[in-house]
Amino acid sequence: xxxxxxxxxxxxxxxxxxxxxxxxxxxxxxxxxxxxxxxxxxxxxxxxxxxxxxxxxxxxxxxxxxxxxxxxxxxxxxxxxxxxxxxxxxxxxxxxxxxxxxxxxxxxxxxxxxxxxxxxxxxxxxxxxxxxxxxxxxxxxxxxxxxxxxxxxxxxxxxxxxxxxxxxxxxxxxxxxxxxxxxxxxxxxxxxxxxxxxxxxxxxxxxxxxxxxxxxxxxxxxxxxxxxxxxxxxxxxxxxxxxxxxx
Ligand SMILES: NC(=O)c1ccc[n+]([C@@H]2O[C@H](COP(=O)([O-])OP(=O)(O)OC[C@H]3O[C@@H](n4cnc5c(N)ncnc54)[C@H](O)[C@@H]3O)[C@@H](O)[C@H]2O)c1
Numbered sequence: 001x002x003x004x005x006x007x008x009x010x011x012x013x014x015x016x017x018x019x020x021x022x023x024x025x026x027x028x029x030x031x032x033x034x035x036x037x038x039x040x041x042x043x044x045x046x047x048x049x050x051x052x053x054x055x056x057x058x059x060x061x062x063x064x065x066x067x068x069x070x071x072x073x074x075x076x077x078x079x080x081x082x083x084x085x086x087x088x089x090x091x092x093x094x095x096x097x098x099x100x101x102x103x104x105x106x107x108x109x110x111x112x113x114x115x116x117x118x119x120x121x122x123x124x125x126x127x128x129x130x131x132x133x134x135x136x137x138x139x140x141x142x143x144x145x146x147x148x149x150x151x152x153x154x155x156x157x158x159x160x161x162x163x164x165x166x167x168x169x170x171x172x173x174x175x176x177x178x179x180x181x182x183x184x185x186x187x188x189x190x191x192x193x194x195x196x197x198x199x200x201x202x203x204x205x206x207x208x209x210x211x212x213x214x215x216x217x218x219x220x221x222x223x224x225x226x227x228x229x230x231x232x233x234x235x236x237x238x239x240x241x242x243x244x245x246x247x
Contacts, residue, residue, distance in 0.1 A: 001228035004029035007081045008227060009074075011064050011121060012091030014041035016190035017140070019049075020216035021088060021223045026055060028224060033077040033084075035062035036091070064091045064117030067124075074124045083132055086227035087125045089118040089139045089162075094192060096151045107154045114158035118165065122180075126173065135178040136227045139166050140219075141238060143186050143246050159184075163238055170236030179235040183222045186242025188214035209244035 008025045012018040013034035022034045026049070036042040039061045046059040058080055062073040077084055092114045095106035118139055129135025144152050145159025162182060169180040187193060187204045193213075205211060222241045225231050240246065 001028055001224050001230055003086070003224065003228050006030045006085035006227065007033070007077065007083050008086040008088065009033045009035060009060075009077055009084050009121075009125065010088040010090055010223075011035045011062060011117070014038050014045050016192060017185070017188060017216045017219045018088070018090045019045055021090065021220035022057070023049060024217070024220045024224050025086075025227070026057060028228075030086070030227075031056035031058075031081055033058040033060050033073075033080075035060045035073050037061070037063045062091075064089075064121055065112040067120050070120045070124045074121075074128065078128055084125050084128045085132075085134065086136045086138070087121060087129075088223050088227070089121055089137070090223070091117055092140060092158075092192075094152070094155050096155070096195075097153075098151050099153050102153055110154035111158050111161075114155065115161045115165075118162055122165075122169065126176075126178065129178050130173075130176040133177040135173075135176075136231070137169065137173075137178060137180040138223050138226045139163075139180070139182045141166075141182040141184045143184050143240065143242050146184055146238070146240075147246055166238065167236050174235060179226075179232065181226045181231075181234060181236065182238045183219060183226065184238050184240045184242070185219045186214050186240070186245045188216060188219055190216060204245065207245060208242070209247065212243060214241060214243065 008030045014036035063069040141162045142159040166182040
């Protein structure tokens with residue numbers, strides 16, 4: 001995948017899928033701004049991935065739900081590298097509960113990070129991409145956004161909303177040379193699954209044609225493809241990366 005010298009901004013990059021995506025883009029020759037709300041974890045990850053400070057890697061504190069923080073992060077990246085070629089809207093949280101128990105603040109929090117956060121980051125980055133007349137935006141949805149899931153009213157709403165925004169932006173931004181796609185991961189082994197009982201995960205494995213859960217690399221490689229030159233005629237799509245679970 002050709003992403004050499006592209007400037008890539010990845011949100012939620014301090015751990016999990018985002019962290020792995022940072023490694024994949026760096027290995028492919030991109031310059032990467034890793035952004036996360038968890039500053040301690042962000043610095044620790046930066047230290048792990050680039051102990052000598054010799055790689056084209058920036059660690060940028062960012063709360064996607066806070067527009068001022070988003071604007072500041074975009075400024076930091078453009079001040080360092082003058083452009084942004086790829087935005088990966090990967091940051092996401094869960095606050096699971098059945099509908100009758102779901103607190104209003106947990107509904108609002110998930111929508112503000114997982115849905116409005118994507119709006120905030122995209123709206124802040126698009127002027128930079130429009131001026132370049134090129135760019136790729138990748139939104140992390142979920143199979144839950146397409147098929148729903150028990151106990152995830154808030155998460156499913158946000159991840160489905162993302163798909164609507166992806167298709168709308170693909171139509172609006174194509175004329176500026178910007179592609180917009182979504183990736184819909186299935187169950188992927190990160191700390192996000194820490195609270196899911198092993199029994200449930202076993203059930204998922206059994207129901208998956210490929211008989212395993214996703215690895216962060218499976219999702220990171222989809223980001224890499226959609227951010228690459230090779231994917232430049234693909235826009236408005238939702239790429240399922242779930243081992244066939246939802247077939
Ligand atoms: N793991 C899965 O099974 C799975 C499945 C489908 C979709 N996803 C999606 O993939 C993405 C990555 O998930 P993951 O499994 O790596 O999760 P994770 O919890 O391991 O990592 C998420 C990262 O996002 C950061 N973050 C949280 N709120 C933020 C905010 N307001 N601003 C900036 N950063 C913030 C966290 O600090 C963390 O580093 C998420 O959007 C998630 O919804 C994950």
